[in-house]
Amino acid sequence: MVVWTDQERAYIQDIFSKLNYEEAGPKALQRTLIVYPWTQRYFTSFGNLYNAEAIMSNSKVAAHGVVVLHGLDRAMKNMDDIKKTYAELSVLHSEKLHVDPDNFRLLADCLTIVIAATMGTSFTADVQAAWQKFLAVVVSALCRQYH
Amino acid sequence: MSLSAKDKLAVKTIFDKVAHKAEDIGSEALARTLFVYPQTKTYFSHWADLSPGSPQVKKHGLTIMKGVLSAVELIDDLKGGLLTLSELHAFMLRVDPANFKIINHNLLVVLSMMFPDDFTPEVHVSVDKFLAQVSLALSEKYR
Numbered sequence: 001m002v003v004w005t006d007q008e009r010a011y012i013q014d015i016f017s018k019l020n021y022e023e024a025g026p027k028a029l030q031r032t033l034i035v036y037p038w039t040q041r042y043f044t045s046f047g048n049l050y051n052a053e054a055i056m057s058n059s060k061v062a063a064h065g066v067v068v069l070h071g072l073d074r075a076m077k078n079m080d081d082i083k084k085t086y087a088e089l090s091v092l093h094s095e096k097l098h099v100d101p102d103n104f105r106l107l108a109d110c111l112t113i114v115i116a117a118t119m120g121t122s123f124t125a126d127v128q129a130a131w132q133k134f135l136a137v138v139v140s141a142l143c144r145q146y147h
Numbered sequence: 148m149s150l151s152a153k154d155k156l157a158v159k160t161i162f163d164k165v166a167h168k169a170e171d172i173g174s175e176a177l178a179r180t181l182f183v184y185p186q187t188k189t190y191f192s193h194w195a196d197l198s199p200g201s202p203q204v205k206k207h208g209l210t211i212m213k214g215v216l217s218a219v220e221l222i223d224d225l226k227g228g229l230l231t232l233s234e235l236h237a238f239m240l241r242v243d244p245a246n247f248k249i250i251n252h253n254l255l256v257v258l259s260m261m262f263p264d265d266f267t268p269e270v271h272v273s274v275d276k277f278l279a280q281v282s283l284a285l286s287e288k289y290r
Contacts, residue, residue: 034268035275052269116256117263125182125199132183
């Protein structure tokens with residue numbers, strides 16, 4: 001069972017309260033597709049992903065980025081049982097989407113970098129630690145139902 | 148995943164721009180490495196003070212960043228150019244190469260924090276590739 005300090009909870013909630021989901025989600029997914037191009041394999045139905053400009057102006061990518069961030073929002077609202085909250089999502093990602101779990105870490109890293117850019121100096125080391133712990137729990141929960 | 152001409156240009160451009168902040172960038176990246184990944188503190192048990200603002204962290208952060216900046220100058224032959232540093236890391240420091248990924252991640256986070264408008268996705272991919280190549284060059288003499 002994951003133990004969260006009050007400080008960690010406050011940091012996580014604070015980050016989400018400051019995030020514009022319509023901006024951060026798309027930015028994180030675009031960055032993942034650009035920085036780690038092999039992740040594009042899961043988005044062949046999204047149309048033109050040929051270069052950075054195409055990815056950044058692709059409306060399906062943007063829409064999906066928002067979906068991802070709303071998914072994370074659910075984890076934030078259920079921090080004491082992310083494993084259970086994500087059980088179905090985990091099955092979806094493994095059985096239907098067949099996503100290599102390594103990709104969750106890549107997206108998590110890109111999201112961290114987007115948040116660092118948004119928050120600037122208020123993204124202190126202890127905020128980063130709490131945030132990365134949260135993402136690690138999320139990734140672990142998403143990996144749970146893989147077999 | 149070797150560096151294209153476009154990657155090299157992107158890397159030189161961004162590091163030229165941020166070089167004047169080398170101490171800030173290096174020490175922030177090192178501070179975050181020690182704080183967010185506490186297992187990395189095991190390499191610095193000989194330091195009195197491992198906290199983010201400490202003089203030792205600042206000084207060593209600058210040393211690391213100077214190493215990164217010199218790698219930019221040696222970008223056309225990283226293995227050859229970083230030979231001595233590789234020997235240092237392999238035979239003396241014996242830093243587990245897994246830790247190179249950690250400090251690289253924190254360098255990216257700090258660049259993103261301090262230079263959000265310059266650290267575009269395209270610059271990000273080039274810098275990520277570059278740091279991966281630097282890590283490979285540093286690991287060269289390990290075995």
